[in-house]
Amino acid sequence: MRVTAADKRLLNDFQRDFPLEPRPFVRIAETLGVAEDEVLTRFADLRDRGMVSRVGAVIQPNTIGTSTLAAMAVPPERLDEVATVVNAEAAVNHNYEREHEINLWFVVTAADAIGLQEVLKRIERRTGLPVLDLPLEEAFHIDLGFQLT
Amino acid sequence: MIPDRIDKLLLRAIADGLPLVSRPYAAVAARVGLGEDEVISRLRRLVEGGIIKRLGVIVRHHELGYRANAMVVWDVPDGEVTEVGRRVAAYPFVTLCYRRTRRPPDWRFNFYCMIHGKDRAVVLRQIAVLNWQAGLARYPQAVLFSRRRFKQRGACFDAAPAREVA
Incomplete structure (x- = not known):
């Protein structure tokens, strides 16, 4: 299992306040100084390697369901x-x-x-x-x- | 805030995460029959209203090397547990902290902390900090490290029931 410095930023820096705008990965790419495609590829890779469960919402318990x-x-x-x-x-x-x-x-x-x-x-x-x-x-x-x- | 029917539909649609595509909200919008703008504005309201506790990357501790995963439970008198909970939640190494129903005589404990660490010895020291610094030592307690993980994924709210085995 290898986590690069760039992976670590993707894992750490976007756990909350994920951009609510049409192209959120562009915003993340700008912050990291890389291309949008690179961010999407790396997230998909981290997900496939099991390190990322999902990019999504943690919902308050017992609010839906x-x-x-x-x-x-x-x-x-x-x-x-x-x-x-x-x-x-x-x-x-x-x-x-x-x-x-x-x-x-x-x-x-x-x-x-x-x-x-x-x-x-x-x-x-x-x-x-x-x-x-x-x-x-x-x-x-x-x-x-x-x-x- | 109370989520309406469409909010719930939307939350269910993203239970497995946002699609990893250039315009994820547009992709979700197409799935639930809303506009991209409406998906974004509804999600924003759900975040601001506290229904979504956070929106972002959800990591899996185990795969990242955090394999010493302890659930620590204490039997704290009901009149003290809220104050204890607020105190304990402030420790940065506590991942989750809550009160649950007791089930005596099988299970007397009502106060839970989850601690995810890389090293069992470090986690045990952190539990000692909670006991001796946060004042939990006087309550009956148990430490349950995880052994095997059989399943971990996002919640599934309206799954069809599993089929009966004949």
């Missing part, structure tokens, strides 16, 4: 199987194994609360394991992006 953090205590020998069942749900957008007896953690997002509960119930039914539903009550952090060091 509703989401929750869910967790399960999965016997280690069943973890791959259960993770596959969880991943099969299109409503799941993050799914991690963590070091704890409650070892599978995932975020579920749906259009409404009923849809969300359906997903959790379906996972319980398919795996035979209980799912903890841990909805957000209060957010303290303002997401300003993540600065690479």
Whole structure:
């Protein structure tokens, strides 16, 4: 994995306040002193290499649709199987194994609360394991992006 | 601000990101049947109204070498958690910080911090700073480093339900 100085600026300097004008990549290109094509190519490359998830919006939780953090205590020998069942749900957008007896953690997002509960119930039914539903009550952090060091 | 139906349509249309083309807003506009100007002005209002917390590059920590990813949880009395949250959110190494519903007896914790680092030892020192400098040491707690990532992508709001397995 190699990140050039130019890549680092693309990754760091445009995490917020992305230009809201017809040709935003021209504005970024001007800031960096390169051509628009170069910026588009590099972003596409960073995305293809998995370093950029997307150039887009971080939306305030529960403003469009509703989401929750869910967790399960999965016997280690069943973890791959259960993770596959969880991943099969299109409503799941993050799914991690963590070091704890409650070892599978995932975020579920749906259009409404009923849809969300359906997903959790379906996972319980398919795996035979209980799912903890841990909805957000209060957010303290303002997401300003993540600065690479 | 409360997003209207068209705002929601627009947010869903960009859930996977803006297309990486010269005129991304025009491309999105064509998809949702709006004008380029309207897409830009609606997005601006959604940013100003706080519905879009930020618009820009969303990086993937793991691929950039930030592989020590800790979710740290504490059991903070309900009357203290808002004040604790404001204090902790000010630390630059805290990526996310929030309060969630407890589920006793399985899960007693209500206060969460995410810390993404390159090195587990550094992250553990940062957690110690939260405990001893920000005053969290007196609360019951747990540190859950991530092991494997099974999935990571933008939210999908109106996905069709997964098909039942026969």
